[in-house]
Amino acid sequence: xxxxxxxxxxxxxxxxxxxxxxxxxxxxxxxxxxxxxxxxxxxxxxxxxxxxxxxxxxxxxxxxxxxxxxxxxxxxxxxxxxxxxxxxxxxxxxxxxxxxxxxxxxxxxxxxxxxxxxxxxxxxxxxxxxxxxxxxxxxxxxxxxxxxxxxxxxxxxxxxxxxxxxxxxxxxxxxxxxxxxxxxxxxxxxxxxxxxxxxxxxxxxxxxxxxxxxxxxxxxxxxxxxxxxxxxxxxxxxxxxxxxxxxxxxxxxxxxxxxxxxxxxxxxxxxxxxxxxxxxxxxxxxxxxxxxxxxxxx
Amino acid sequence: xxxxxxxxxxxxxxxxxxxxxxxxxxxxxxxxxxxxxxxxxxxxxxxxxxxxxxxxxxxxxxxxxxxxxxxxxxxxxxxxxxxxxxxxxxxxxxxxxxxxxxxxxxxxxxxxxxxxxxxxxxxxxxxxxxxxxxxxxxxxxxxxxxxxxxxxxxxxxxxxxxxxxxxxxxxxxxxxxxxxxxxxxxxxxxxxxxxxxxxxxxxxxxxxxxxxxxxxxxxxxxxxxxxxxxxxxxxxxxxxxxxxxxxxxxxxxxxxxxxxxxxxxxxxxxxxxxxxxxxxxxxxxxxxxxxxxxxxxxxxxxxxxxxxxxxxxxxxxxxxxxxxxxxxxxxxxxxxxxxxxxxxxxxxxxxxxxxxxxxxxxxxxxxxxxxxxxxxxxxxxxxxxxxxxxxxxxxxxxxxxxxxxxxxxxxxxxxxxxxxxxxxxxxxxxxxxxxxxxxxxxxxxxxxxxxxxxxxxxxxxxxxxx
Numbered sequence: 001x002x003x004x005x006x007x008x009x010x011x012x013x014x015x016x017x018x019x020x021x022x023x024x025x026x027x028x029x030x031x032x033x034x035x036x037x038x039x040x041x042x043x044x045x046x047x048x049x050x051x052x053x054x055x056x057x058x059x060x061x062x063x064x065x066x067x068x069x070x071x072x073x074x075x076x077x078x079x080x081x082x083x084x085x086x087x088x089x090x091x092x093x094x095x096x097x098x099x100x101x102x103x104x105x106x107x108x109x110x111x112x113x114x115x116x117x118x119x120x121x122x123x124x125x126x127x128x129x130x131x132x133x134x135x136x137x138x139x140x141x142x143x144x145x146x147x148x149x150x151x152x153x154x155x156x157x158x159x160x161x162x163x164x165x166x167x168x169x170x171x172x173x174x175x176x177x178x179x180x181x182x183x184x185x186x187x188x189x190x191x192x193x194x195x196x197x198x199x200x201x202x203x204x205x206x207x208x209x210x211x212x213x214x215x216x217x218x219x220x221x222x223x224x225x226x227x228x229x230x231x232x233x234x235x236x237x238x239x240x241x242x243x244x245x246x247x248x249x250x251x252x253x254x255x256x257x258x259x260x261x262x263x264x265x266x267x268x269x270x271x272x273x274x275x276x277x278x279x280x281x282x283x284x285x286x287x288x289x290x291x292x293x294x295x296x297x298x
Numbered sequence: 299x300x301x302x303x304x305x306x307x308x309x310x311x312x313x314x315x316x317x318x319x320x321x322x323x324x325x326x327x328x329x330x331x332x333x334x335x336x337x338x339x340x341x342x343x344x345x346x347x348x349x350x351x352x353x354x355x356x357x358x359x360x361x362x363x364x365x366x367x368x369x370x371x372x373x374x375x376x377x378x379x380x381x382x383x384x385x386x387x388x389x390x391x392x393x394x395x396x397x398x399x400x401x402x403x404x405x406x407x408x409x410x411x412x413x414x415x416x417x418x419x420x421x422x423x424x425x426x427x428x429x430x431x432x433x434x435x436x437x438x439x440x441x442x443x444x445x446x447x448x449x450x451x452x453x454x455x456x457x458x459x460x461x462x463x464x465x466x467x468x469x470x471x472x473x474x475x476x477x478x479x480x481x482x483x484x485x486x487x488x489x490x491x492x493x494x495x496x497x498x499x500x501x502x503x504x505x506x507x508x509x510x511x512x513x514x515x516x517x518x519x520x521x522x523x524x525x526x527x528x529x530x531x532x533x534x535x536x537x538x539x540x541x542x543x544x545x546x547x548x549x550x551x552x553x554x555x556x557x558x559x560x561x562x563x564x565x566x567x568x569x570x571x572x573x574x575x576x577x578x579x580x581x582x583x584x585x586x587x588x589x590x591x592x593x594x595x596x597x598x599x600x601x602x603x604x605x606x607x608x609x610x611x612x613x614x615x616x617x618x619x620x621x622x623x624x625x626x627x628x629x630x631x632x633x634x635x636x637x638x639x640x641x642x643x644x645x646x647x648x649x650x651x652x653x654x655x656x657x658x659x660x661x662x663x664x665x666x667x668x669x670x671x672x673x674x675x676x677x678x679x680x681x682x683x684x685x686x687x688x689x690x691x692x693x694x695x696x697x698x699x700x701x702x703x704x705x706x707x708x709x710x711x712x713x714x715x716x717x718x719x720x721x722x723x724x725x726x727x728x729x730x731x732x733x734x735x736x737x738x739x740x741x742x743x744x745x746x747x748x749x750x751x752x753x754x755x756x757x758x759x760x761x762x763x764x
Contacts, residue, residue, distance in 0.1 A: 042693070043689050047694040054408055069425060137431055165428075166428075166673065
């Protein structure tokens, strides 16, 4: 009884059953992979893969956020840019008016009064531009809670706190412009509002002082163009970072899919092979389990 | 040649023996699908001549026929013991693997709806506050943070509930063990009686073996043979059944998942209270889950909750809210006492206005503090990394447990198979035996008929009739 390993009929049955169940389990797993599109659904099936997948998902969300921040920052800079562009037009007009007023040829008091009135209009226009708002806050006022960056008398009503946007890892770009950098008034630089007020007064009463005003106006002009250049550089930077964020989102999405997505071709082939194996197991069980000595006796 | 009729006796003994063997075969066939049945075999011995030497009336016969001396139970004690040991290890491995899988299910990673996602949403919310100045992004941030604390509370509560369930299961298992041990001691008594009076007790032995196997499944018990066919059932170093007396066990220790830890739940003898070492069996696996697996991962979840508070609170308290007041702690313990745990973590802010987005005091619409807090996402060793580590460690542990379970399954199956191979009933074999015994019976009947014919000739035909 011990030289030959003894197999009983019930063992045959149990072996067949185990084989069939094993095949069915593998078949079920392949079907799962194909229908959900996920190569694994538990951390224990692939712990390293899970860690990578979580990392990638987190990164994707972060880069999408960077892109949204960049969009918002770009709009800030766009608003500042167009506002200062308009301001430059007004300053150029003011320059023309001062030149007109300086030339003693147009000498009558009435024409100089008209010039002065227009200069005052320009001052109002510049004040309006300086108080441009975006989403309810003055873009040249820093982080002030008030509604204007400059008061009607030309004094600065905002604060010096920067508004920054995070557009990349460790990359923060300032998206606002301090009103005093553009319109003057910081550290003794000429303040365009006071200047225009003075120009209007000089046009009315003291045309000879207009020469000094002209120089001041040129300085103000340079201020604005410098600020515009700075804004342009920052807009460029934000644009670059925005594109980088978009690229990273795509790359990370691909990496995530590589880790956690099912390889459709491989899974389909596996499914076919397992289906064949399952059919073979069923067929074998059917043939083997039917044999018994009882059917051969008498 | 013995007496005149001794041949008839021999033939008769053959008929009886073959019939008895046929009955044993019939018993085997009837029980072919009975689980735990050990096949039986009739042991036949030829009867020899009387052993008394004599001078004149010497025995010249050929032997006195055949006798069935024993109904043997075909079993290999070594294989059965091995089966018990492997079943014990299998029970423990199954329980551990199942517990780790359930803990994984509580955390549901990797997915885009779990705690990792909720945490990312909080960071997104902070970024959105940094971009806006009205209340809408702040309210959204509070909602996201609330969702995160809800997820953590849920996870912690689920783990605690699972612990309590397992504790209940353990109590049930211990009751089953006590019942089975009592039955085994009763069977021991019955078997001893039968063995001492020479009656075959095969069915009782089968029933007892089935109970011992059940105890192996439950607590990893093994059987040790004793005199008179009895067994002692041992768990670790404690004897659960000793001959005809059985002892009881009970569950002792904490019933509060919050105070669980190494060795906090134990199995003890009852009465007596001495600790019983149960490393195997379902009870062993459950004890491991209660004392080590669940408390460990629960503690890590609590540590993660604390790390959230440690990362967010100082950054939030460095800022100023919409009213210009300094920020309050962002995550707090809801009960107000003790450190922040996953079950007690709550949002410490009352409304959108209390989000300390500004870095400067006074009235302003600065949101740079919110932007700074959003950068906690990138921290090396920050909460995101902490949580990923937690999930990965759990995944690796669960994977290892599943692998061990698969291996142990195979080993256990082989041990079961070996026992079946020796003790299982094979219908083909029984059919063959049936034929053999049937022909044997027919041949013995033929012998009887032949001798009868001879005697008939001798008695009725010799010297009768002229």
